[in-house]
Amino acid sequence: MRAYPESKVVLNERCKSPLVDLLLISEDRFLVVGDGDTISLGDKTLQFIFAPWVHWPKTMVTYLKEDKMLFSCNFFSSHYASDELILKDEKKIYNAAKRYYAENMMPFRASIIKNIEKIKSLDIEIIAPSHGPIYKEKKDFIINAYSDWSSDKVKNKVIIPYVSMRDSTEKMVEYLKKSLTKKGITVKIFHLNDSGDIGEFAMELVDAATLVIGIPAILSGSHPNIVYAAYLVNALKPKVKFISIIGAHGWGKKTVEMLTDIVSTLKAEIIEPVVINGYPKDSDFELLDELAEKISTRHVEIGATD
Numbered sequence: 001m002r003a004y005p006e007s008k009v010v011l012n013e014r015c016k017s018p019l020v021d022l023l024l025i026s027e028d029r030f031l032v033v034g035d036g037d038t039i040s041l042g043d044k045t046l047q048f049i050f051a052p053w054v055h056w057p058k059t060m061v062t063y064l065k066e067d068k069m070l071f072s073c074n075f076f077s078s079h080y081a082s083d084e085l086i087l088k089d090e091k092k093i094y095n096a097a098k099r100y101y102a103e104n105m106m107p108f109r110a111s112i113i114k115n116i117e118k119i120k121s122l123d124i125e126i127i128a129p130s131h132g133p134i135y136k137e138k139k140d141f142i143i144n145a146y147s148d149w150s151s152d153k154v155k156n157k158v159i160i161p162y163v164s165m166r167d168s169t170e171k172m173v174e175y176l177k178k179s180l181t182k183k184g185i186t187v188k189i190f191h192l193n194d195s196g197d198i199g200e201f202a203m204e205l206v207d208a209a210t211l212v213i214g215i216p217a218i219l220s221g222s223h224p225n226i227v228y229a230a231y232l233v234n235a236l237k238p239k240v241k242f243i244s245i246i247g248a249h250g251w252g253k254k255t256v257e258m259l260t261d262i263v264s265t266l267k268a269e270i271i272e273p274v275v276i277n278g279y280p281k282d283s284d285f286e287l288l289d290e291l292a293e294k295i296s297t298r299h300v301e302i303g304a305t306d
């Protein structure tokens with residue numbers, strides 16, 4: 001165990017160089033710790049535990065042994081500010097925590113799963129994250145929520161971000177929503193003509209089984225708002241299992257090629273897109289019913305839950 005020297009910055013080795021390079025803090029101000037190292041503050045003992053890629057490549061959490069308290073850094077954080085220091089009602093925090101997870105943690109799902117296992121070996125009574133409330137009685141709630149979001153399990157849910165200039169794509173989206181709803185699937189639509197709250201869209205991506213992108217052709221390609229949404233999906237790496245595309249065009253069909261390229265790093269299966277010419281007709285609605293049937297079947301096959 002190390003004695004704690006005055007005015008030192010305690011960190012792991014990988015954090016040192018940014019602080020030296022960016023803030024010009026002199027080398028002798030650092031006390032570098034390794035995974036599992038402890039420091040005595042007299043009657044309190046701090047243990048440092050590496051949790052790499054829980055948002056940052058060098059994330060480290062700190063365990064205060066005597067108080068069984070975990071200072072969890074970004075882990076278990078939420079986008080929530082309140083004068084209520086210790087959380088009493090989990091209903092208040094669920095969406096704020098899910099939004100934080102969606103916007104910051106989702107791309108690092110595999111690391112989150114590993115690091116939840118790592119901290120489970122500690123006897124924890126209190127969790128104090130960098131953002132959001134402290135968890136005391138409710139600590140299992142936030143651990144369970146993070147476990148659930150990062151797990152491979154998906155919900156029987158389809159999310160449909162779309163843009164429509166002359167209502168053809170919108171009509172298709174509305175029809176597909178009805179068809180999926182009749183099959184007991186939850187459908188969330190995001191109209192991206194205006195900038196809107198893209199964070200809400202990210203939150204729905206956390207556990208949806210399927211993403212259907214609604215897009216009209218424009219300027220020999222895809223509408224820029226949808227290109228942006230698809231780029232975001234690719235960067236956030238949600239666990240969606242299926243992706244499809246619906247939409248209208250006038251004379252070219254590059255939309256499908258362009259969008260599947262943008263989401264190419266996702267492991268999702270592409271379900272055959274429905275791209276039509278102009279305003280939808282009866283035969284196009286039949287194709288949308290077929291798409292809804294395929295989605296429903298695949299949801300049953302993978303055991304997507306309500």
Ligand SMILES: Cc1cc2nc3c(=O)[nH]c(=O)nc-3n(C[C@H](O)[C@H](O)[C@H](O)COP(=O)(O)O)c2cc1C
Binds near residue numbers: 215216
């Ligand atoms: C400004 C503008 C640009 C368009 N550019 C293309 C294009 O490059 N390629 C194409 O196939 N259709 C193009 N179209 C035709 C639309 O894709 C077509 O009208 C489609 O039905 C529009 O779908 P929406 O009603 O959902 O907006 C364009 C339409 C508009 C209004």
